[in-house]
Amino acid sequence: MNWQNLMPALLLSILLTPGTLFAQDEANSENATAETKTTKKAAKPSVSKSHGLRILYASSPWNLDSTQADSAFLFFRDKNTGKVAKILLEETEPDSSTFQGDFSIGWADIENIEPEVYIPPQSMRSDSKDALAKFYRMLKEDKVTRKPVVFRKSPEGQQMLDVYDTPEQAQRAHEAFKKELELARQAEEAKKVLAKKIPDEAAMAAAKMAERKAQMDALAQEAAKREADRVRLEQIERQRAEERKRQQAELAAKERQKRLEQAKAFAEAGLDHYRLGQFKEAEENFRQSVELDPNNTSYYYKYGITLYRNEKFNEALVTLKISETTEDIRLEKEYYMGLIHFRLNELDPAVEKFTMVHQANAPVLSPSAAFYKGMILYNQEKFEEAKKPFEWVIDNSKDPKLDQRAEEYLEKIARMITYNKNKAxxxxxxxxxxxxxxxxxxxxxxxxxxxxxxxxxxxxxxxxxxxxxxxxxxxxxxxxxxxxxxxxxxxxxxxxxxxxxxxxxxxxxxxxxxxxxxxxxxxxxxxxxxxxxxxxxxxxxxxxxxxxxxxxxxxxxxxxxxxxxxxxxxxxxxxxxxxxxxxxxxxxxxxxxxxxxxxxxxxxxxxxxxxxxxxxxxxxxxxxxxxxxxxxxxxxxxxxxxxxxxxxxxxxxxxxxxxxxxxxxxxxxxxxxxxxxxxxxxxxxxxxxxxxxxxxxxxxxxxxxxxxxxxxxxxxxxx
CATH class of the missing domain: 2.40.160.40 (monomeric porin ompg)
Structure with missing residues (x-):
């Protein structure tokens, strides 16, 4: 096979594919995220951004040395022809657990390429002929799980292939990338509007509205980028959790019990530090408890809360998302996730979380969530929409201070509605x-x-x-x-x-x-x-x-x-x-x-x-x-x-x-x-x-x- 012709064909296939992005679903297989073995590093080829492809994959098991950038490989296959290429990836920086590779390979029958990505199980990570032959047979017999992927183009014009572990991760990343592209397009349109001469006051008002929208779009674009980063971070964290569970399962019963007791002690110490407002110490203790007892999901939840208190918002969101909580804690978890989105100026997902908590009619959390929802809508200048949550707070809250603040916002809303009416x-x-x-x-x-x-x-x-x-x-x-x-x-x-x-x-x-x-x-x-x-x-x-x-x-x-x-x-x-x-x-x-x-x-x-x-x-x-x-x-x-x-x-x-x-x-x-x-x-x-x-x-x-x-x-x- 002429593997040197693979990438030009793949690139053309991407460019001919309708839509900027698409995600592949994971094949039906019980084979989960594979453990891998690193290989020797190789020099990166110089690749044109417009004629090459960058493949990215996050893998905690591939990160074997925190002091240097590791390397590993995966396999690329054209589903239609069955042709396979082994691709070398390198860690983006030491201890990042994110691997990428830039490639320019030609392929025959370029119009018919349907790419697939596979990662061999740990037993087939060697370079031996027997291991590779066995893996090829498994590919031919469809016994290896293919990874979901997302095609996209970076702002610099680089063709990207992002590889994920689950369809849900790929879909979320796909939506985040798509939103980022749309917001970038809107930002360019806004620049054109703002660049025009302002002939009269009406046009000036329109320009100010366009400037306001451009600012909101910029915030949303940053939020979309963070969401894509969080998907990758979640991918790594889930891999780490699975690795911890596997290691724990291999321990002797006595050693396993010892680790469980240590985890409990760390968690109790973390709670003590948390109550005293010592959030850095609490975070370290809960991190230890998570590593020692990965099956106790309550530790993950508490760990996520301390990350939030220490303003590590992205890590906190990921940790809270993968934590499994009981029904009585679920609402509190959604509330904290809403707070984190709010702190990150990710207003739409914050409103979504606060609405969920608001509608639950919980005595303490629901009024607070309704207040935050109203505040976000007010800052978005959606004054009529903002009135209802503040009115709900006044009718349902038992906190006089919260009532007072809600009344203050209602007064501001009334003034702004009057101002907007008068302005016209x-x-x-x-x-x-x-x-x-x-x-x-x-x-x-x-x-x-x-x-x-x-x-x-x-x-x-x-x-x-x-x-x-x-x-x-x-x-x-x-x-x-x-x-x-x-x-x-x-x-x-x-x-x-x-x-x-x-x-x-x-x-x-x-x-x-x-x-x-x-x-x-x-x-x-x-x-x-x-x-x-x-x-x-x-x-x-x-x-x-x-x-x-x-x-x-x-x-x-x-x-x-x-x-x-x-x-x-x-x-x-x-x-x-x-x-x-x-x-x-x-x-x-x-x-x-x-x-x-x-x-x-x-x-x-x-x-x-x-x-x-x-x-x-x-x-x-x-x-x-x-x-x-x-x-x-x-x-x-x-x-x-x-x-x-x-x-x-x-x-x-x-x-x-x-x-x-x-x-x-x-x-x-x-x-x-x-x-x-x-x-x-x-x-x-x-x-x-x-x-x-x-x-x-x-x-x-x-x-x-x-x-x-x-x-x-x-x-x-x-x-």
Whole structure:
């Protein structure tokens, strides 16, 4: 036979085979993994990656010397022609137990090759003619088990033939290699997308999604590589286990019993070290127990747990997989395997394991598994799917801390769902319509109603307020938009129309969301322009009476999960257009407001809270009669009333002083407010507000008391 022509034919057969990979099934035979004998090493031939074949096989019995790379051989046969070749393999590195060989051999009838791989039993591992002749006869009579194989191509273009001991190993490796190739293809496609120019925000969003997917695909590709490595590692470990069992069976009964007692002692010592948190010592003791008593599967399980504790995740997964556990331990084993996949960022198999444990309804393990499942889905941005496991934790867990963390994730999910809904909307429109009864309508030409003069007349008034917003940029960190707000109050009594403001505000808010130190942080910088239209005299004609340039800077800190603190600076330049705004009555002013507000949440839902605020106002007007400063403070309590309804009650107090005015005006204002809100739809909110105000002043026209009742409906749209 011309063996030199084998490999070109085999290579062509591989290239002509449909699909990138395929696995051969193991022939029906009772002959298990063969023990082998090493042979002398030979120099590796230089083989082109595109024209040669690399054969890989993992064998613990072939690894005879931990200090040097061993070598061994196997047989390759073409099933159709019966031609056989003996192939030399060398260990990839000392003590690796992984053997490979690179070959370039020609074969006749290249289109009809169907390759098979065989490993002789220990009795036929010699190079003698008799041993080889006997093995060839066994091959001819189909008395030798053929090994399952997987064909693949490495990223460098090398043709590979991976040899395994069982069909299950080959199938798992086949799936891992196939997944790795598909993910590599997707990664290349993602690179093309990311390399394109970004013409607009929509394309930018698509590019970010592609980048996110590329990152997830990279993780999955690494996971597929690890799974292929674990299949090889499992192959070696099972061979070692079989070898230990064989050696134990050959021992005398007395020696065997001695080893069993030693294994038990090592296992007990391992448990002691484990309880003390000494996981390295525990690992070594359980390793000894496994080697001394390979038939005790509980040792394997404990060994796997200590490997996990020592962050040897691949070895731990393999050890746990081959361990045989009782039914009461099986669920715990699946849970630990889920944890290991999670630590390795192998998210899909982690979810699979955690789902299995979750569905078992075990009192302790199932809530923890459900929590991890929800956390993975949350990190994968599958927010709707993540809600169910967290809700299940809250309903079934008996651990208050786990419940609290699940509730925190549900709050994050709610915010992310809202964020994603809002992100899709460029245009926002908010409108509030309402009706109120005001027992004492106030005249306030500077739009600070509570500082106005009393009419001592009550009236039914209507309210309309609309805000239109266009978002130029809306991301998790930065937001930029333009807002236009118009608010109008209309008195049914025409004699009170001079008290009806029509206020228009154009602003461009910028929002930054991030952290300062270890605290969450939100910065809002909102410059704007404001125009107030009211009646300037008794003629009943409305005109522009006040223009203002405004700047609001709001710094909000998340001090902890129950305390939010805001520090606000508001600056406005008022330009009064009233004819009598001259001299001591000149209302042109530079007004500063420095305030702080604090929200203290009283429960995990963040619907029950106490709000406290304090502020200083300095109105530096040109006219002495318009200069004032004000000290203000307040407290509000809010709480849920029903499932979606809320109520609140508040107290606000301020002291007002006009130090340079001709009348030396001084006011003390106290206001009590109560509200109740009910959402009729996601986009309709109904509200009821009742308030009482008492303003004590040394100027008679500014001393008053009043109450008001108001009903409102607020509508939100976005597109």
């Amino acid at each position: 909307k460029k245009f926002l429109l908010n409108m509030t319509v309402g009706a109120m009864y005001d027992s004492n309508v106030l005249l306030a030409p500077d739009n600070v109603e509570s500082q106005g003069s009393a009419t001592d007349e009550g009236d039914v008034r209507g309210l309309v307020s609309a805000t239109a917003e266009y978002r130029f940029h809306y991301e998790k960190v930065h937001e930029v938009s333009a807002k236009l707000n118009s608010t109008y109050i209309h008195s049914s009594n025409a004699d009170l129309s001079a008290a009806d403001p029509f206020l228009n505000t154009l602003s461009v808010p910028y929002i930054y969301k991030g952290t300062v130190g270890d605290k969450g942080y939100r910065l809002t910088v909102e410059p704007g322009y404001e125009m107030l239209i009211m009646e300037a005299d008794t003629a009943g004609k409305k005109e522009n009476i006040l223009n203002s340039i405004i700047l609001n800077v709001d710094n909000t800190f998340v001090m902890n999960e129950k305390w939010y603190a805001s520090y606000i600076l508001d600056v406005r330049q008022d330009d009064s257009l009233l004819a009598d705004s001259i001299g001591d009555a000149d209302a042109d002013a530079l007004k500063y407001t420095l305030s702080t507000s604090h929200t203290f949440f009283r429960d995990k839902t963040m619907r029950r809270a106490v709000l406290a605020n304090f502020g200083l106002v300095l109105n530096s007007a040109k006219g002495d009669d318009k200069k004032y400063h004000r000290i203000e403070g307040g407290v509000t309590y809010m709480a849920p009333a029903k499932k979606d309804d809320n109520w609140s009650a508040g107290l606000a107090v301020y002291q007002l002083n006009y130090p340079d005015s001709s009348d030396s005006r001084k006011d003390t204002n106290v206001t009590l407010t109560g509200t109740y809100t009910h959402p009729f739809k996601d986009w309709i909110l109904g509200g009821l507000t009742a308030s009482y105000t008492n303003n004590t002043s040394n100027v008679a026209t500014n001393q008053y008391s009043k109450y008001s009742l108001m009903a409102t409906a607020t509508f939100d749209w976005g597109w």
